[in-house]
Structures are given as structure tokens and as C-alpha cells.
Amino acid sequence: MSSKASHDIGWIGLGRMGEAMAARLVKAGHGLSVWNRTASKADPLAQIGAEVVTDKAAMAHCATVFTMVSTTDDLKDILFGAGGVLSGNARPKRVVDMSSISDTGSAEIRKGLTDVGVAYLSAPVSGNAKVAKAGKLLVVASGPKAEYDAVQPLLAALGRAAMYVGEGELSRVWKIAHNTMFGVIIQSLCEITLMAEKAGIARHVFLESINQSVLGSMYTRYKTPALVNLDFTTTFTPKLLLKDMELGIGAAKQFGVVMPTASVTRDSIASLAHQYPGDIDFSVLLLELARSAGMKLEAENVKVGDGL
Template sequence: MTTDTITVGWIGAGRMGAAMASRLARAGEDVTVWNRTRAKAEALSDAGCKVADTIADLRGLDVVFTMVSTPADLVEVLTGADGLLADPGHVPGAVVDCSTVDNETSAAMRAACAERGVDFLAAPVSGNGKVVAAGMLTLVVSGPEETWLRVAPLLGHLGKGATFVGEGDLARLVKICHNVMLGVVTQCLAEITVLAEKGGVPRAAFLEFLNDSVMGSTFTRYKSPAFVHLDFTPTFTPVLLRKDFDLGFAAGHDLDVPMPVAAAAAAAVQAAVSTGRVEEDFAILLDLQARASGLVLKPEDVAVDDGLSGGGTR
């Protein structure tokens, strides 16, 4: 099976799913999309995607990707009454799940696929819709290595590349570790940015220096416009981040790994949730840190390079 002949199904055309499916179609792949709200799938027609009337329309395809919001959604679209696996005699060759779900749900879906002779890859992602559009999405993959080798060319269309970490659901653990670090780094960035500003340094100047130093990263640069402009339009909410901390601590308990720094960052995330600011971006950790420090932040009208758009944003 090569990407010249492979047929691809896609379940889930939300912000991330739509961006990823579009990249596959624009790379010349044969992509058919299903979404609970059909209009979201139809919006991808301009990118070259076909639209499925029902999930059943995807059952005969070579590979079906899933990108849904919750574990319950994944269970429903795969093993529900009208799900992808509902007809054991008519199933796809492989399922590649890019959602962020817990190990238990992933293992259950892997087992359900195995019962029907369907290969299953866990392939959670690092990034958001803007990162996908910039071609900088990364994926971590686990499952049968033979299946990974077959679908790797497809995954290569989605961004910078994918890393295979082994069998089973190891990719889920890697994604949880990643998101725990996401929270820790953001809280640390909030603390040092507030420290610098309270001492008289503009946020834009401090972050420009940091991003150009060895301590800067793709993430700190990408988050800088939100910090400078106080734009907390959600890409990832404190509630979702709290969930990932909880999953990380559960893994730490099971594997006997102490996580004191993560625990401190998780307390800050919980404080954000407790204030009721649950629909903004988790970058509000900056604002909460400032308030705890007796500092009232104001937006800075300065162009800031986010490292993705190829120029400064305001």
C-alpha cells in the first residue's frame, strides 16, 4: 500500500481535525471527511476533501484518522451503534487516532479494533490549528511497527514529522508528559515575565531577549504575542490542562515517579480554574501571576514574532 493508492477517511472536523485533513488533501491524498455537524466537513471541500454522509461510508477505506474531543467521543465514533467498527464484516484497514485520550480508552479501542482485524495506531499531536497551518505539527506514534511504516508517509504530510516510540499505547504517555511540561513551562514563563516587568522591563523586550537566547524555544516564541498583547483567545484551556496534569500524576503514581515541580505548576492551573476563567487560553497564568504580585498588566502595542506567521503580529 502506497500513498498513490491509499484511501483515507477522517472523523472529526473541528479546529485541529479540519486543519490536518486539509493538509492531507492538499498534498494530493484521497481524503473523505465525516463530522457530526456536516457543515464543518463541507467547508473542507475547497481543500479537496470529499464529504461522507455517515461514518459507514468510511468503513471500506484503507486508513481512517480520528480527531475528536473526548474519550467518550472516540468510543462513540468507533464502537457506537453507528460507529466505524459496528459492522465486523466491513471495516477499514487501520485506524489512526490523533485525539488526546487516556490509556484505558486507547487500550479498549485498540482491543476493539484487534477483534475485527483492524490495526490501531495511537498518534496524538503537539500543536494547534495555527501550528498545523504553518507546517510545524509534530506527532508521536505507537502501535504495530508494520502499520506505522505504512502510514508514515501520510503522517509526514501533516507537519514536521512523527516519532515512533514503540508498541501499544506508549504514545499516550509521551503526550501526557509533553502536556505536563507545557503547563510547567508556561507557569515558569509567567513568573519570570512578571518579575522582569515589575522591575521595569517591558514584556515585549524581555521576551524578545529570552526567545533569542539559549532558553528560548518554539513554544516560548509562539506564546509571546499572547503574553505581550494579553490576547487570551483559547487554544488550550486551563480545564484541559488540569486534566492532563491529573493524568500525569496518575502515571507518576503508577510508576513511582515524584513530580514536585509539576505539582507546583498544577496548583497554579487549579487556581486559574477556581477563579472561573475556564474559557480563556491557559496563558491567563500570566495575568493570575501578575495579580498575585500586585501588578496590573496592560496590553503592549508592539509587533511580536510568533515564529509561525513569518512576521510580527499585533
């Protein structure tokens, strides 16, 4: 471990997503310094060549600092809090935040960084940890175009594509819209799957047919194994999905857009988050909706696709 970052690229936040994404950069040949609140989570990165830094303030010696954390408050604390990246005299050239946070919170962070001469790029992603490990993430960025151009090769190394959508916090609006749709689709997919199963169509047959139809997508394909085999190994928890749905409803109110389908889905996910507050995948929604329909599901133990 080191008390001072020695690489030009730093990474803060090594949860499911952060660890998988940081590993992509290391495996692409980039020197990387990493920090995480729970130091042991950095061990897999150290094993493949990343430098583990013990003090997050020392990450200010990197030119580019990537962050991938859970909430706006977490990001503010990491950057501006006691012992944070900006607590000393050193300054990174830019911060690239890849978390799912609100547009208003992101704007506050942008102002705070700009005031001390640090550039800021908002760059949330589409995909979960499994998608990240497979190199299939989509990165969507907003902020100064010159900053996007400077880090575009790094963003491209993280997944299948990187896109620039404009100035300011437009990428946050994109991610809020994306994850709101995320919730609406899983709600609809679970509902229609149960209807088909109760009518007599095997769950794996129905889902595979949807995947082969015009309605199929990467999303329906990678959720199919979980729904067929009732494998709710965590990719994204009900609590985190609820947070994003609430951001979506809030954005809709802000922009004067009526979203009745999303509003009903938000209530369903809120109930799910109360029933399953811990570490479980949000696709457990299938069980809750089945219970409402008087159905007791069993794992079909069928291999379906590759989950992506």
C-alpha cells in the first residue's frame, strides 16, 4: 500500500460496479491508483497490478480521478469532506464521476470543483457489474467537451461505447430517465411472465420467446436466467432501484412531465424495498408479484442464454 498516489489515473469507490470497472482499466494497460473506504475491497485490484492508496487525500496527485459511489452525499464527502481529495494543497486536473446521482446534486459538486480549479465530467453508465466485467457498459458523459475528449480513450476502455450528450448535467438526466425505464420494464416483464406462466406456458419458454421477439433486448436477456431459475444474486438492490425511481419522479415534476406508469412502478418498488431491504437483486420482484397472484414459484433449473 502507498500513502501517495503515483499514477496519473486514480479510482475511488470499489463496490460491485467500481471494482469491475477499475479492473477494466488495469487490464487495458493503464496504471491505476485506487482507494476505497473498506480497504480490503481493493485486494482484487492489487492482485492485478493496481496501486492501493491508504489516504484518499493523496489521490489529488492524480491528473484524473474517477469516482463511483452510492449517493450524492458520499461523493461530496469524498471530495470536500475532512480528509477528502481536496482537503490538502494538491489538486487533480479533473474528476470524472460515474455514480448515479441527481442532476441538482451533481451541479452543486460541479460548482464546488470549478471554484477550486478542478474540471468535472459527469459520466454515468448503463449496465451492472456483470455487464461491466464483460466489457459491455455504455458510458454517457456531459460537461466540458474538451474534458470528454481528453478522457474518451479511458471511457472507451470501460465498455462497448462512450457517448457525449452535452454540457452540464445532461448525462444525469439521461441516467435518471434510463433507470426509471429500468424499473418500469422489470415491473412489466414480471407481470406478463406471471400471466403467461399461470396460463400454462413454462417460464423459460415464455422468456426465451420474448427475447427472440421484437420486444427482446439486452436487458430482458440478462434478467432471464434470474427469473427462470429464481437466482436473485445481487446485481442491483431494491433499495438502490427505489432511489433511482424517486430521482426519476422528481425530475418529471421538475420538468413538468406526467409519468403515470413510472409513478405506479415507484410505489411497487417502494413496497419491494421494504420487504427486501438487504443484499438481494431487485428481480426478486417476481416473487412478490407471484404472491399477489396466489402463485408459488419454483426454480426451473434450465440453462437459458448467457445472461447478457
